[in-house]
Amino acid sequence: MPTGQVRDPGGSGTTGGPASASGTPLPTDPDVAIAELYHAHWHRLVRLAWLLLRDQLAAEDVVQDAFIATHRSWASIRDGGRIVGYLQTAVVNGCRSAQRHTIVVDRQNAREAAAADAPGRDSQGSAETQVLHSAERDAVMDALRTLPTRQREVLVLRYYSHLSEAQIAHALDISPGAVKTHAHRGLMALRRTIEPQELT
Amino acid sequence: MSTDPPRPGGPPAEEPTVIGSGLRPVEDRLRRALGADAASITPTDRLGAILREARASEQAGPGSSAGRHRWLAPAAAAAAAVLVAGTIWAVNRPPTEAPTVPVASTEVSTPNPSSVVPEPSTEVSTPTPSRSSVGPSGAPSSGAIEPPPTPTTAVTTSPAPPAASRILLPVYYLGPIVTGSDQVRLFREFVSTTTAGPSVPDAKGLAALRLAMAPAPSNSSYRSAWTGVTAESVTFGSTAITVRLSSGTRDPSSLAAEQLVWTVQAAVGTTLPVRFELADGGPTVSPGHPVTSTYTRPTAQIAVLDQVAPIWVDDPARGAVVRAGYPLKVSGLASTFEANVEWEVLRDGTRVDVGSTTASAAAPARGAYQFTTTKPLGAGAYVLRVFASSAKDGAAVAEQTVPITAR
Numbered sequence: 001m002p003t004g005q006v007r008d009p010g011g012s013g014t015t016g017g018p019a020s021a022s023g024t025p026l027p028t029d030p031d032v033a034i035a036e037l038y039h040a041h042w043h044r045l046v047r048l049a050w051l052l053l054r055d056q057l058a059a060e061d062v063v064q065d066a067f068i069a070t071h072r073s074w075a076s077i078r079d080g081g082r083i084v085g086y087l088q089t090a091v092v093n094g095c096r097s098a099q100r101h102t103i104v105v106d107r108q109n110a111r112e113a114a115a116a117d118a119p120g121r122d123s124q125g126s127a128e129t130q131v132l133h134s135a136e137r138d139a140v141m142d143a144l145r146t147l148p149t150r151q152r153e154v155l156v157l158r159y160y161s162h163l164s165e166a167q168i169a170h171a172l173d174i175s176p177g178a179v180k181t182h183a184h185r186g187l188m189a190l191r192r193t194i195e196p197q198e199l200t
Numbered sequence: 201m202s203t204d205p206p207r208p209g210g211p212p213a214e215e216p217t218v219i220g221s222g223l224r225p226v227e228d229r230l231r232r233a234l235g236a237d238a239a240s241i242t243p244t245d246r247l248g249a250i251l252r253e254a255r256a257s258e259q260a261g262p263g264s265s266a267g268r269h270r271w272l273a274p275a276a277a278a279a280a281a282v283l284v285a286g287t288i289w290a291v292n293r294p295p296t297e298a299p300t301v302p303v304a305s306t307e308v309s310t311p312n313p314s315s316v317v318p319e320p321s322t323e324v325s326t327p328t329p330s331r332s333s334v335g336p337s338g339a340p341s342s343g344a345i346e347p348p349p350t351p352t353t354a355v356t357t358s359p360a361p362p363a364a365s366r367i368l369l370p371v372y373y374l375g376p377i378v379t380g381s382d383q384v385r386l387f388r389e390f391v392s393t394t395t396a397g398p399s400v401p402d403a404k405g406l407a408a409l410r411l412a413m414a415p416a417p418s419n420s421s422y423r424s425a426w427t428g429v430t431a432e433s434v435t436f437g438s439t440a441i442t443v444r445l446s447s448g449t450r451d452p453s454s455l456a457a458e459q460l461v462w463t464v465q466a467a468v469g470t471t472l473p474v475r476f477e478l479a480d481g482g483p484t485v486s487p488g489h490p491v492t493s494t495y496t497r498p499t500a501q502i503a504v505l506d507q508v509a510p511i512w513v514d515d516p517a518r519g520a521v522v523r524a525g526y527p528l529k530v531s532g533l534a535s536t537f538e539a540n541v542e543w544e545v546l547r548d549g550t551r552v553d554v555g556s557t558t559a560s561a562a563a564p565a566r567g568a569y570q571f572t573t574t575k576p577l578g579a580g581a582y583v584l585r586v587f588a589s590s591a592k593d594g595a596a597v598a599e600q601t602v603p604i605t606a607r
Binding site: 031039071 | 223225226227229230231232233234235236237238239241243244246247249250251253254255257515529
């Protein structure tokens with residue numbers, strides 16, 4: 001069994017060209033491949049989904065399904081290279097899908113309804129309160145949440161996942177120019193929201 | 201966009217950031233916030249679940265992967281056919297967003313096309329299969345170019361939402377604070393229901409009231425105080441919510457009127473005062489609650505605790521079907537001494553799993569709690585019990601029980 005980590009050879013630093021030229025053979029057994037991918041990327045991808053969805057359960061479900069889809073189609077994905085890119089895109093797409101779907105909306109409704117159910121702000125949903133927020137982080141994350149989906153995706157992929165413009169363009173299936181636009185608009189909007197606080 | 205922001209200092213073209221230096225502080229703060237926020241969660245281990253499900257879906261064929269989160273089938277579809285997803289975005293993109301390149305390429309990479317489970321009504325796409333691996337495609341499966349299985353191009357085409365939509369409504373039930381107690385409190389549950397037409401606040405309020413007034417769920421210890429009374433309308437005005445009932449109730453339950461107030465305010469999503477109208481002209485909504493008064497939920501923590509149960513379970517829902525082979529994820533709200541929350545899982549009355557956790561706030565505040573049970577559930581019927589014990593004698597002082605089925 002190959003023990004090397006499944007990765008996108010060059011895939012994380014380039015624009016995602018076919019990567020099969022790498023020396024390390026990728027496992028043919030999907031179970032082995034998925035296990036390696038899981039160990040290398042599960043936490044990071046769940047956190048990516050969390051940043052997009054703000055719902056840990058849904059985030060894990062999305063990433064789990066991305067892994068399952070990868071497992072199911074392993075032979076062709078393996079031949080295609082860009083495996084991590086595949087997962088990444090599947091996760092971003094899955095988050096969108098989940099966001100659209102009523103379950104996540106339901107949970108947000110539940111949080112809203114819950115917020116009205118007690119004095120103070122103690123009764124928000126668990127995802128919101130499970131951690132102690134720093135005021136700084138809160139301000140930025142709150143501002144991020146008000147952005148259009150696409151801007152938020154671009155900013156998260158860039159500043160959390162550290163993807164290049166070209167990689168983001170690939171992951172979101174938009175042009176590099178659009179990535180620039182979204183990033184710039186998103187940052188401008190964030191600055192408008194959070195800087196007044198900073199200057200006081 | 202053709203107008204990049206000004207770039208003082210003129211970074212070279214391959215410089216990954218095109219952002220003007222004026223935005224650097226924002227970038228730094230964003231990077232820090234994202235890192236810290238991402239680190240604030242601890243992903244649970246799901247490798248076993250992934251492998252189990254992947255194998256099961258291979259054996260069982262299409263549709264089997266949906267399981268517990270059937271709602272994510274579109275996500276699986278998106279993963280298997282990411283290029284189609286590009287088209288979805290093109291169709292669904294909010295008009296406010298900048299136009300991007302036309303989606304020219306919609307190859308579908310589905311070596312196992314049947315595994316793509318179209319979930320009716322969720323996705324919109326008009327795939328125009330093309331084998332040309334054009335520009336922006338680059339999507340993850342770019343190497344796996346197979347002839348697109350056109351007939352299955354998964355993602356369905358139903359732009360309009362269905363007429364009846366499923367929504368989740370907060371409903372408050374009257375129940376004993378612990379089994380057998382004569383102290384009644386309100387238990388909030390989120391109940392899935394379908395509404396015809398748009399889910400405007402009035403309709404949601406009315407639907408939630410009808411659920412609250414219906415006979416109590418048979419698998420609960422709740423009771424209805426509204427037998428024989430129907431909710432006729434809910435009007436969400438600018439200064440009050442008006443609830444029209446066929447009549448008042450004579451049921452002596454102390455919180456009958458409050459039950460409706462909490463329910464309709466939660467369903468409508470506002471704490472505007474509630475005014476009642478009684479179609480039969482009666483004088484009282486419930487004993488001691490004249491129809492001439494307006495009502496609202498209390499705000500003081502102690503007063504809230506006099507009305508609502510100390511422990512609520514938000515998830516799983518009553519009667520939920522969860523997937524066997526996994527531990528159970530539970531979340532809810534609690535207002536307990538030192539924020540202690542205990543739980544157990546019962547099967548045929550026998551405890552099969554047990555644990556405790558801490559809510560984010562202690563009584564009299566209400567805090568969120570969540571936990572995952574320790575053992576995978578075998579297929580079967582269970583009761584989840586979340587409770588708080590007396591520091592004095594260990595007796596339960598608050599509890600909520602939720603029957604579920606693992607399958």
